[in-house]
Structures are given as structure tokens and as C-alpha cells.
Amino acid sequence: MKEQLRPAITVFVLLMLLTGVAYPVVVTLIAQGVFPHRANGSIIKAEGKPVGSELIGQPFTDARYFWGRPSATKPFPYNSASSSGSNLGPTNPALLDAVRGRVAAIRKAHPDQTGSVPVELITASGSGLDPHISPAAAEYQVMRVAKARGMDVDAVRQFVAAHTEGRTFGLLGEPRVNVLRLNLALDKRSE
Amino acid sequence: MTANAWIQLGLFLAVLLAAVKPLGWYMARVYRRQPCGLDRVLGWLERGIYRLGGFDPQREMTWKVYAIAVLLFNGIGLLALYALLRLQGILPLNPQGFPGASSELSFNTAASFVTNTNWQSYGGETTLGYLVQMLGLCVQNFLSAATGMAVLVALIRGLARRSTETIGNFWVDLTRSTLYILLPLSLLLAWVLVSQGIVQNFSPYQPVALLQPATDADGKPVTGQLLPMGPAAAQIAIKHLGTNGGGFFNVNGAHPYENPMPLSNFLEMLAILLIPAALCYTFGVMVGDRRQGWAILVAMLVIFVPLAASAITAEQMGVPAFTALGADQDAGDGQAGGNMEGKEVRFGITNSGLFATVTTAASCGAVNSMHDSFTPLGGLVPMWLMQLGEVIFGGVGSGLYGMLMFVIVAVFVAGLMVGRTPEYLGKKVEAFEMKMASLVILVPPIIILVGTAVAVAGPGLRYNAADTGEIKDNLNNPGAHGFSEVLYAFSSAAANNGSAFAGLTANEPFYNTALGLAMLMARFWLIIPVLAVAGALARKSCTPASAGTLPTHTPLFVVLLVGTVLLVGALTFVPALALGPVVEHLQMMVR
Numbered sequence: 001m002k003e004q005l006r007p008a009i010t011v012f013v014l015l016m017l018l019t020g021v022a023y024p025v026v027v028t029l030i031a032q033g034v035f036p037h038r039a040n041g042s043i044i045k046a047e048g049k050p051v052g053s054e055l056i057g058q059p060f061t062d063a064r065y066f067w068g069r070p071s072a073t074k075p076f077p078y079n080s081a082s083s084s085g086s087n088l089g090p091t092n093p094a095l096l097d098a099v100r101g102r103v104a105a106i107r108k109a110h111p112d113q114t115g116s117v118p119v120e121l122i123t124a125s126g127s128g129l130d131p132h133i134s135p136a137a138a139e140y141q142v143m144r145v146a147k148a149r150g151m152d153v154d155a156v157r158q159f160v161a162a163h164t165e166g167r168t169f170g171l172l173g174e175p176r177v178n179v180l181r182l183n184l185a186l187d188k189r190s191e
Numbered sequence: 192m193t194a195n196a197w198i199q200l201g202l203f204l205a206v207l208l209a210a211v212k213p214l215g216w217y218m219a220r221v222y223r224r225q226p227c228g229l230d231r232v233l234g235w236l237e238r239g240i241y242r243l244g245g246f247d248p249q250r251e252m253t254w255k256v257y258a259i260a261v262l263l264f265n266g267i268g269l270l271a272l273y274a275l276l277r278l279q280g281i282l283p284l285n286p287q288g289f290p291g292a293s294s295e296l297s298f299n300t301a302a303s304f305v306t307n308t309n310w311q312s313y314g315g316e317t318t319l320g321y322l323v324q325m326l327g328l329c330v331q332n333f334l335s336a337a338t339g340m341a342v343l344v345a346l347i348r349g350l351a352r353r354s355t356e357t358i359g360n361f362w363v364d365l366t367r368s369t370l371y372i373l374l375p376l377s378l379l380l381a382w383v384l385v386s387q388g389i390v391q392n393f394s395p396y397q398p399v400a401l402l403q404p405a406t407d408a409d410g411k412p413v414t415g416q417l418l419p420m421g422p423a424a425a426q427i428a429i430k431h432l433g434t435n436g437g438g439f440f441n442v443n444g445a446h447p448y449e450n451p452m453p454l455s456n457f458l459e460m461l462a463i464l465l466i467p468a469a470l471c472y473t474f475g476v477m478v479g480d481r482r483q484g485w486a487i488l489v490a491m492l493v494i495f496v497p498l499a500a501s502a503i504t505a506e507q508m509g510v511p512a513f514t515a516l517g518a519d520q521d522a523g524d525g526q527a528g529g530n531m532e533g534k535e536v537r538f539g540i541t542n543s544g545l546f547a548t549v550t551t552a553a554s555c556g557a558v559n560s561m562h563d564s565f566t567p568l569g570g571l572v573p574m575w576l577m578q579l580g581e582v583i584f585g586g587v588g589s590g591l592y593g594m595l596m597f598v599i600v601a602v603f604v605a606g607l608m609v610g611r612t613p614e615y616l617g618k619k620v621e622a623f624e625m626k627m628a629s630l631v632i633l634v635p636p637i638i639i640l641v642g643t644a645v646a647v648a649g650p651g652l653r654y655n656a657a658d659t660g661e662i663k664d665n666l667n668n669p670g671a672h673g674f675s676e677v678l679y680a681f682s683s684a685a686a687n688n689g690s691a692f693a694g695l696t697a698n699e700p701f702y703n704t705a706l707g708l709a710m711l712m713a714r715f716w717l718i719i720p721v722l723a724v725a726g727a728l729a730r731k732s733c734t735p736a737s738a739g740t741l742p743t744h745t746p747l748f749v750v751l752l753v754g755t756v757l758l759v760g761a762l763t764f765v766p767a768l769a770l771g772p773v774v775e776h777l778q779m780m781v782r
Contacts (some may be wrong), residue, residue, distance in 0.1 A: 001259055007244040007362050008263040012271070014240050019429075020330035023374065027381045031391035034382075035526075039391045041418050041448065043399065054589040055388050055447040056649055059365050059405045071537070073775045076407035081396065081417040082317050083442040085561035087694030089672035095532065095564075103517040116519035119509070123518075123532040126445030126543075126561045132536035136525030161297040164420055171198060173453020174527045174539035181348040183402060 006134055044184065052180050056080050057131040061149035061184065063109065064143050066133070066160075068179040070119050073128035085126045093189055099123070112143050132176035135164055148191060192503050193522050196541040196607035203457065203545065204492075207464055211488065214465065215472025221371045222344045222364065222477065229371045237595050239367050251357035254726025257345055258719055260361035265715070267303050268334055269530055272301040275327040285320030286395035292318065293657070297704035302707040304331035306714035307586050309430070309437030309556055309588050309689040310706060312698045314418035321393060328437060329426045334378075336433030336466075337368035339588030342718050343470065344477075346592050349725030350616050351478045353733045357727045367782055372466070373433060378513030380462055381428035388451035389530035391424040403759065423448060431462035434586045438688045444546070444559035456542055456559060463555045467584040470591050478616055487594055490752045494583045495552050498572050503544035508529050511780065530569070533561030544569065547690075551576040554586035556689025563667070563676065565690040567776035570692070571768060577686035579760040580635055586687060589714075592721045594756075596628040598743070599724070601755040603628075605741050605748075614740055617733040624727055626731060627720035634716050635685040636763045638709045642681035646705065651677055654699040665702070667694025667782060671778065675771035684709035 019139035031039035042054045052058055057068045059077040071077035072086035102122040107113070118137040138160045146153040163182040166175050192200075220227040230237065241248045252260065275282070276297035280290045290299065296312055304327070313319055319328070341364035348358045385391050399416045404414045423439040427449055436443070439640040444450040450459060468488060475484025507529040509520035522528035534543045534594065543560035550557050551573035562570055576583060579681060582594040599620055606613030606620070613620040645651070656663050666673035676692040678737070683690055684706040712734030742748065 003264070004256070004260045004263055007246045008260065008267055011240060011362050011366065014243065014266060015334060015366070016271070016326065016330045018236070019333040019369065019374065019524070020326040023377070024325045024422045024425040025331060027378065027428075028391050028393065028422055032384055032425060035385050038388050039385050039424070040394065041390050041392075041397060041420060043397065043418070044387050049413050050397065051402065052399050052416070053447075055451045056416065056418060057447075058401050058403070058416065060403050061405075062403050065403060074408065075412045075462040076405050077414065078405075082314070082420060083419075083440055083446050085445065085564065087440060087561055087563040087667050087691070087692070088532065088774070089563060089668040089675075089694075090512070090530065090532070090566050091670065091672055092668045096512050096516070099513055099516050099518065107517070116514070116517055118526050119513060119518045119520045119528060120526065120536055121530045122516075123530075123534075125531075125535055126559070126564075127442045127447060127535060128565050129447055130535050130537075131447060133535055134526035136519075136523065137515045139525060140373055153586070157433040163656075168453040168457075169204060171195070172457050173542060175525075176536045180402065187402070189290075 018048040044181070046184070051184065054178060054181060056129050056133055058180050060179065063144060063185045066145060066179050067121070068137060069130045070123065071128040074090055080129055083127045083129055085128060086124045093094055110140065110144050113140055122178040131178055131180060133179055135160070135175055135177055138177045145186070149186065192500060192507060193541070195778045196503055196507070199541050200545060202497070203460060205462060207468055210465055211469050212471050214469035214773060216476060218372060218469060218473040219476035221367050222473065227371055229375060229566060236479050237366055237370055241362070244362060246362060248360060248363045251360050253356050254345070254358055254722045255300070257358055258722045261342065261718060262715065264361070264365070267307045268331055269301050272304055272327045272331055273297050275323050276300055279320055279323050282320070282322050284322035285391065287320065288320060289320050295700045296698055299703035299707040299756070300341065301711045303689065304435070304437060304610045305335055306330055306687050306710045307335035307433070307554065307589065308684060308687040308710045309433060309435045310691065310710065311438055311443065312703055314441045316436050318780055321421050324426060324439060325422055329429065332426060332435045332437070333369055333373050333427040333434050336373060336429070336587045337365050337434065338370040339586050340372070340470070341365050341588070342721060343588035343592045346595060346721055346725040347474055347477045349728035350618060352729045353731065355729050358722070358729050360701060364714050373429060376432050377425070377428040379634060380432060380458065381424045383458060383535070384428060384455055385424045387455035388448070389424040389427055389455065390420055390448050391422055392420055393422060394420045407738070419448065420464045428462070431459045432466060433436070434463055434467065434553045434555040436550060438557065444557045445561065450559050453537055453542065456538055456546065458686050459557065460546055462551045463549050463557070464584050466479065466587045467553055467590045470588065474591060480616070480744070483616065486749055487591070487598070487743045487752070488748045491583050491594070493749065493753050493758065495548070498552070498576060499545055500570050501547050502572040503541055505566045505572070506544045507540045508566070510566060513522045530566050532562070533564030535560065546773040548576065550690055551688060552583040554581040554589060554686055554688045556683065558690050562679070562690060563694045567772040567779060570675065571772035573690065574675070574682055574772065575690045575760065575764065575768065577682040578639065579756055580632060581686045581688060582756060593631065594608065594629040596721065597756050598625055598752060599628040600632065601748070601752045602741065602743065604681060604755065605751055611739050614734055615743060617736065618728050618731050619734055624724050630720045631717045632759060635713050638685035638713055638766065639678070639681045642685070642705060642709055643678050646677045646681070650701050654696065654701065659701070663696070665696045665699070667696070671771055671775040675775065678767055680706060681709060685713040687714055
């Protein structure tokens, strides 16, 4: 046992320096050198000011904006300093009550839509920070946004289409619309 | 499952299997101490470590010395991580000024990372500063993985050698695993992950304005967001490659800064299974019969693929109550549909279900969706994969050494059926090996079932909040689902997995202590018998194969092995699963 003590301590300290100091520092240097925008949080700037991250969603309730997913973060939705899902199970009455309330709120805000509500609009995301909605969820809101902004419906649709990403290589992931970027683009147009 | 879901699953398996042979071949060279290319670049580091460590890398160890070295090394790691967590408040590189962690949380987190479990009782961006993430968690991500690989290689040597007392040198196996396998792969992966949007910096958290101001729970206006930062990409790379799974952020791989794109998701899933799958080939090379490695890999796939398809199907079918309340859960051109509670749009159903299966087949425990919100049957899949003993790929090293214990049992059962002394790879399997293999197979179920029983008998249901002293519920969900939360927690700890039904409040003294102990027992009470088997096998001579020898590379043996794994897993856990997910499924369908 005693014989193994010196190798144990030395090997631990050396590998700790290698994997806990040298390795992250090297990765940081490469990251900051090659992908500074990505490595620093993909922050969107407007007139030099940071207005959000293209990867982190924001809460929207105004009729002029497209709305993202419900968020379970506390104490306010889309609190990026404390990511969290609801962790409610599918038979939990609390979840079913929440879904009932969300469906009612969405229906009320979209009187011209008669069909079922796309499921992402009434379920909280895993992170509470989901920046995306599905194209179906965006289409559901197009009329409302057009009306609130006094825009042509097809013009709004074009904005949605321009901010829709397909599957990576046509295969991976799911098609999605980045809500913050779409809303920023709409605001920029109306200026 | 949709057509695209089958394509994504098929593509994932194709890329994984294509990497098995080259990486497996390379790792065999590393462990046989043959030139592997990287030793030319990093050889000076390896030799430096041996020189400063004051040991002779040529001198091999008996299994007992090897076990002592493993325990000593991990004990030092445990103490170092515990100290870092406790002292966080006075250490540098902590821009958010987080205080030191409580003693139970520090014990739990240290046990969790040293055992390659990486259960998250901590909250990432709300609890840990950058120094602790790097020097504490990131280091153990590497070292716990390298420990698992070293123990596996010792067991393989036991099978491959004959009539010898020694099974290799732990310090050499540990150093070579880290330097030549884990570090280069992590560097490569971290680099790609940053390109996808994972953060890697030392800046304080960044404030940004909200486009539309919001109000918080108390009605106060909120005008901005605080974006978390940190050296995340480096740690996330090894988190997956080492089947660790502890998140840099609270919600782990669901966080957009931890897994921002479909491509990062694909690579993260691939990284989880890459080394465990390739080690099967390494095993084949080192015992001198590659078919033996392929047979085990096929057995793993035979269990993996149907379970992945089941999880995806269950989630795609969604929650009947959502449809009744007016939601559209059908998959179509415009949406993934299905049960999207706790899932991200960019991953949808396919990649959430597949990730959940991958992460629990391997003992990784990273998540990209909240398993607690899965449908009952969708949640049963990850839970049962952990309860099978983490041998379907399993942890790096630990998965295959666990599976080899099941192989010993399968060979023994076959021997009983035909009335011959069981053999594996020319080694007679005798009473001692069977006892040790039984220990490895029985310890985790005992921890899971006893732990769950104790917790739901009372101590794991309510706790006193540390700040207010208020009595609160541990469970986030009522009824059968609440029981599933506890069962999942102990399954995860005793499988060294680390994923959770995260609604369970586990950051309180009972769970921090009980799960911490469960993780340590499940790791080291298995490593010691595995090394004992390695020592006993190495001592034996080789029996030449005869007409009565059961070949262990045939489809027949694959069936026997799969049957053994499934039977043990089913017989042990069906009653507990019936009380949790099965009851909940019936409730969900009847409602």
C-alpha cells in the first residue's frame, strides 16, 4: 500500500494539471481564436448593444410578436441564469391543468384559428430556454401577428419562411423557427 | 416511428459501427504498449509522469496490488474534489461568487464524479464556479473514465494470459488511457462542439436586454436576461466521451449552450457509445479472436435497437389527455408532434427518445430532454436499461467488464445444461469466478431495491428546507409517477448512470447521503470482484478446445447471452416496474 502512495499522489496531481488546466486552456485558446462569436454565447448585437443570444429564447406575450414555448424557469419565464424544465409527469393533474390553461389562452388570442393547437405551444421545454418553435406553431400565429402589425399575411409568412431552418443535411433534428431572430427582424422592418 | 426517425436511427448506428474497428484497433495498440502514433508527440509526457511517480512502468501488479492502486487513486480524487467543493467560496475563478457547497452536497457530488456516475445534485450555473468545474469536475470526468478502462484492460489480460500472477500496471493503463485516448478525442470533439455554439470562455455571466420586458412571479418587472458563461465545451466533450454525463448547466444537454444544434446532438450521442462499442473490438484483438468481440457487440445491439424504437414510439404516441384538451400531437410536415413536455423543438421526439436510450444504455446520464416528463413507457425504457446493470454498451470500460461477468454466467448456465465444466476462451470457469460474477450482478439490484424501499417507507418523502426549515415534499409528482422518481434515482445511482427523473428534490441530506453511498458501493464493490476474477483467470492454464467446448462467437451464444441479461433484469425488476411506470401507463390510458 505504502509503495503505491507516491505514484498515486504524483499521477493524480500531474493528470489533474493536464486535464483540468492545460486541456481547458488549450480548448479556450482555440475556441476564442477560431469561433469567437460561438465561444462567447452567440450574442446578437443591434447598434453595438447586446439584445439577446440566438441560442437562448426570450419570453413574448405581446400580440405583435411571435410567442415561443411555455417556460418553467423561476421566478420568470426564460430566466437564463437558472435553466429548468417542469419535470411534471403525464398523469400529474398540475400538468393537465397547466395545459388546459395554455390551450384556453392560445385559443383566446387566436380567434381565427379553429383547429387543434400545435403541441409545442402548450408544453414547457426541457431547458425553459428553447429558442425555437415548429413551423406549424409559427403558422398558427401568423394571422394574429399580421393583424397586430397591420401587415399583409403573406409578408409575415415570408418572414417566417426566411427564419425557418430545415433538418441539418436534410436528415438530423427537426425543422424549426428561431423566435427571437424572427421578432427582431419584424421590428427592424417596421422601423 | 416516422420514416425520418428510422433514417436518423439507422444513420446513427451506421456511423457508430463504422468507427468501431479503427478505434478498437487503435486502443488495442495503446494497451499493448505498441507504437500508436501519438506516443511520438506525447511520449515525453508519459515518460515524465512515470519518472516523477517513481515507479517502473515495466513492473506489473498482482490483482490485489492493482485493486489497492485503484482504490488509493480514487480515494485521493474523492478527497480532492470534496475539498474543492467545500472551499469554493475562497478560491479564485468564481466570477459569480458562489459559496462553498454544503457537506452533504459536496460528498454526493464528489462520490458522483469519482464513480463516473455524475448524478447532478448541484445546479451547474447556479452552484459552481469555473475553477471547481475545471479542476474538480472536468478532471474526474477524465480520471473516472480512465479508471474504468484500466480495470477492463486488466480483466482482458486475465482472460488472454495463462499461468501468471500479474494483470498489468494500473498507473500505466491509467496514464495511457488518458493521454492517448481520452485527451485527443476530447480535444477534437470540443473543437467541433464550439463551432456549433457551445460556450468556452472565462467571462462573467453576460447581461442582455429582453426585447419585450416581462414580469416575475411577484409582479416585479424584468428587463433583462443573464446569460451563463464558462469553459463548457471542454468539459462537455469529455462528459460524453467518458460516459460521465454531469452537466455544466442545470438542464444538462437540453440547455442550448450545452447542446445547441442537431449536429452537436448527433456528435454527443455518438461520443457516448463510441468508446464502449469500440472496446468490444479491442477486447477481440487482445484475446486473439476478434469474433469474440463482435459477438458481444451484436448482443448489445440486439437489446439496444428495439428499446430505442420503443422509447421513440412511446413518446411519438404522446399523451392522450393533451389531445383531449385540444392539442395537436400528430407528426407532420410542420411539427414533430408527440409528447413535447420537457423536450426541445430542435431535437423533437426522435432525438429525445434516442438520446434517452443511448445515455442509459451507456452509463452516461447526460440528458437532452427531461425524462421525468416522458410518457410512462417512454420513461420505463431508460429506467430498465439502467437496471439491466449498464451492460448494453455501458460505461467506458465498466460496461464491457460488467458484460463479461454476464458472459461468465451465461457460459456457466450452458455448462450446466450439457453437463460439462464451463469454459470461456480456454479458461475453466469455476466456483470462485462464479461467486465473483454473481456479486457483480447482484450488488446493484440489492442497492436499488433496498434503497427505494427505505426511501418510500418515509425518509425519502419529506425534508426540512435548509433556509426556512419548512417541511416540503421530495416528490414532484403524485401517485405511481412519484414512486417512479424514487426508483429511477436509486437505479441511476446504483448503475453509476447519473440521469434523473429530475423533479425529485435530491439536494437534501437523506438523498445526498444515501445516493452518494449507493454510487460508491456500486462502483467499487464491483471493481474489486472484477479484478479478483482477472487475477484468478490469469493464474489458470489454457484448456485446448475440444468437441465438447461451447463456441462463444456464434448466434446461439449471442441468444444465450441476451437471454441471461434480460432474464436477470426482468426477474429482478418487473415487480418494481409494475408499481411505477406500468400502473401509470394504465392510468394514463384509462383517464
